[in-house]
Amino acid sequence: MGSERxxxxxxxxxxxxxxxxxxxxxxxxREAAYRALEMAQLTWKDVDAVIIGKAPDFFEGVMMPExxxxxxxxxxxxxxxxxxTAGSVGGSTACVAASMVQSRVHRCxxxxxxxxxxxxxxxxxxxxxxxxATSVNAGAGGYFSPIxxxxxxxxxxxxxxxxxxxxxxxxxALLNPYAHLHQRELTFEQVVDSPxxxxxxxxxxTCPSSDGACAMVLVDEASGxxxxxxxxxxxxxxxxxxxxxxxxxxxxxxxxxxxxxxxVFAQAxxxxxxxxxxxxxxxxxxxxxxxxxxxxxxxASVGEGWRMVESGATALDGGDLPVNCSGGxxxxxxxxxxxxxxxxxxxxxxxxxxxxxxxxxARRALGHAYGGGAQYxxxxxxxxxxx
Amino acid sequence: MADDPLAPPAALAxxxxxxxxxxxxxxxxxxxxxxxLSYTYTPGRALSRYLRAMADRRILGERCGETGQxxxxxxxxxxxxxxxTAGVVELADxxxxxxxxxxxxxxxxRPDLKPPYCSAWIVLDGASVGFMGLVINIAPEEVxxxxxxxxxxxxDDELETSAANILGWEPTGEPxxxxxxxxxxxxxxxxxP
Numbered sequence: 001m002g003s004e005r006x007x008x009x010x011x012x013x014x015x016x017x018x019x020x021x022x023x024x025x026x027x028x029x030r031e032a033a034y035r036a037l038e039m040a041q042l043t044w045k046d047v048d049a050v051i052i053g054k055a056p057d058f059f060e061g062v063m064m065p066e067x068x069x070x071x072x073x074x075x076x077x078x079x080x081x082x083x084x085t086a087g088s089v090g091g092s093t094a095c096v097a098a099s100m101v102q103s104r105v106h107r108c109x110x111x112x113x114x115x116x117x118x119x120x121x122x123x124x125x126x127x128x129x130x131x132x133a134t135s136v137n138a139g140a141g142g143y144f145s146p147i148x149x150x151x152x153x154x155x156x157x158x159x160x161x162x163x164x165x166x167x168x169x170x171x172x173a174l175l176n177p178y179a180h181l182h183q184r185e186l187t188f189e190q191v192v193d194s195p196x197x198x199x200x201x202x203x204x205x206t207c208p209s210s211d212g213a214c215a216m217v218l219v220d221e222a223s224g225x226x227x228x229x230x231x232x233x234x235x236x237x238x239x240x241x242x243x244x245x246x247x248x249x250x251x252x253x254x255x256x257x258x259x260x261x262x263x264v265f266a267q268a269x270x271x272x273x274x275x276x277x278x279x280x281x282x283x284x285x286x287x288x289x290x291x292x293x294x295x296x297x298x299x300a301s302v303g304e305g306w307r308m309v310e311s312g313a314t315a316l317d318g319g320d321l322p323v324n325c326s327g328g329x330x331x332x333x334x335x336x337x338x339x340x341x342x343x344x345x346x347x348x349x350x351x352x353x354x355x356x357x358x359x360x361x362a363r364r365a366l367g368h369a370y371g372g373g374a375q376y377x378x379x380x381x382x383x384x385x386x387x
Numbered sequence: 388m389a390d391d392p393l394a395p396p397a398a399l400a401x402x403x404x405x406x407x408x409x410x411x412x413x414x415x416x417x418x419x420x421x422x423x424l425s426y427t428y429t430p431g432r433a434l435s436r437y438l439r440a441m442a443d444r445r446i447l448g449e450r451c452g453e454t455g456q457x458x459x460x461x462x463x464x465x466x467x468x469x470x471x472t473a474g475v476v477e478l479a480d481x482x483x484x485x486x487x488x489x490x491x492x493x494x495x496x497r498p499d500l501k502p503p504y505c506s507a508w509i510v511l512d513g514a515s516v517g518f519m520g521l522v523i524n525i526a527p528e529e530v531x532x533x534x535x536x537x538x539x540x541x542x543d544d545e546l547e548t549s550a551a552n553i554l555g556w557e558p559t560g561e562p563x564x565x566x567x568x569x570x571x572x573x574x575x576x577x578x579x580p
Contacts, residue, residue, distance in 0.1 A: 012396075015393055021416040021417060022416070030399060031395070031396060031399060034396030034397075034398045034399055035396050037396075038396055038397065038398075061420070061422050118417075119417065123495070130428075132430065132434050132437065132438065132460045132550050133460065133518060133519065133550055134518075134519065134520050134521065134550050134551060134553065136500075136506035136519050136520070136521055138488055138490050138494070138506050141488075141490075142488045142490055142506055143488075143519075145488035145489075146485070146486035146487050146488050146506075146507065146508055147486065149486050149487065149488070149532070150485075150486040150532065153486075153532055153566075177392045177393055178392065178393075195491065195492075196489070196491045197490070197491060197492050198488050198489070198490055198491070198492075199488065199489035199490075199491055199503070199527075242466075243466030243467070245458070245466065245516045245517075245518075246456065246465075246466040246467045246515070246516060247454065247456035247457075247458075247467075247515030247516055248456075248515070249516075355392070
């Protein structure tokens with residue numbers, strides 16, 4: 001007996017914003033959860049378990065928020081479980097939720113990822129001093145900038161590839177009513193001219209800090225078949241992790257990333273990855289990660305990812321492999337939700353429910369998330385038809 | 388699905404009724420509650436050796452018995468083999484810049500770090516992994532991938548059992564390390580145990 005076929009029948013998102021001062025953390029989550037339940041045409045009573053994810057408790061300074069959120073999420077008398085894998089957590093949370101249905105432990109699971117960065121101090125939370133290491137206090141940008149620099153040197157990619165990614169994602173965000181950044185007047189020149197923060201990363205090539213939550217309702221095969229509305233079927237889920245420091249580690253394309261991709265594509269039965277996927281929602285917090293992940297995920301050969309960007313292949317308008325039609329992490333970054341937004345946007349694409357950011361006729365889409373020092377990976381492939 | 392994607396979910400629509408006594412009062416939307424955290428850190432045997440050696444201006448790494456890789460700072464375990472490290476290796480305080488970042492924004496709470504400043508992955512001679520450090524006594528724009536560097540230590544009377552004994556890394560003036568990225572360009576994966 002194989003695993004239970006699993007369907008996404010509800011997606012709910014909040015309007016991502018720098019500060020949602022009108023709602024508490026619980027209120028923010030309920031907004032996303034109710035939207036997902038409305039789309040699924042279900043109520044709390046139908047939900048068997050809640051799987052919740054967010055980034056470190058240090059961010060908001062609320063210890064074990066899943067405990068205090070249980071009642072706000074209808075989980076009284078039901079299992080609630082917290083997942084944490086740093087920035088990839090939203091993706092891992094969705095994978096864990098799917099496994100609850102695939103294993104037939106539960107028939108209907110609500111999964112939700114969130115962050116309220118306006119109540120957080122992420123820079124502080126990520127820079128706690130450790131006695132065995134020198135603190136260089138450069139935050140996530142300072143951590144990833146040397147890796148990007150190494151990619152640029154390795155491939156000889158033109159300097160403005162990152163700016164092209166950032167400009168594309170910010171333009172695509174205009175099609176997404178939930179995106180945080182809606183920079184209608186932004187020009188490519190402004191992206192190029194924006195100040196260097198963590199050289200070679202410019203201000204306009206980094207993600208914003210956002211408040212937001214994203215929820216999904218996952219159900220078993222019978223419920224997915226019976227659902228009177230759009231459905232996305234799960235064709236594969238995979239997670240991998242590795243140490244962020246070992247001899248010979250490829251920091252640009254970590255082994256865990258390549259192994260995770262190999263696993264999820266094998267599960268979905270996809271050999272030609274570029275031809276087999278119609279839309280990608282990729283975790284790109286700094287623009288250069290788009291060409292880097294295109295290579296690591298096997299959409300481009302090694303050293304050629306930047307050429308796909310340059311050719312426009314990853315643009316919603318005219319590209320054969322549209323990446324981040326939602327605007328991506330570069331346009332909205334509620335950290336603990338960011339991975340789940342990738343997974344949910346992939347689901348919306350194959351549901352045909354992505355509104356103006358829809359890829360025409362999308363049949364299979366990849367959701368991707370990474371976290372820590374590029375050491376945690378979560379991916380899923382969803383399809384319009386059953387696996 | 389709602390026609391207006393931003394319309395509140397039906398279950399959350401409508402206004403909250405507040406008691407008359409507080410009607411018209413300015414709502415409190417957030418309060419600031421600072422948290423102070425103070426930790427006692429137990430480094431364990433490997434890091435204790437490393438930190439004690441630091442006070443003598445010595446850098447100790449540890450070697451994996453299976454792969455031969457040398458880790459610094461040592462955690463007492465080999466991340467690939469998953470085994471306890473087999474022995475201590477004393478390393479020189481010289482190495483090279485594997486890659487680097489130039490921070491050009493001021494950093495809150497660290498007025499001593501004046502932008503632009505350079506932080507880098509430093510790989511010590513004989514080590515298999517790099518760690519983050521500051522590159523000093525050179526303009527950030529002149530730092531190169533592969534540049535040879537040596538540690539700049541605090542004065543003897545300020546040494547502690549801390550990695551902060553190394554103030555930063557300065558160029559040695561030797562020819563740059565040759566970085567061969569062609570191996571990295573392949574999809575070769577590290578050996579699994």
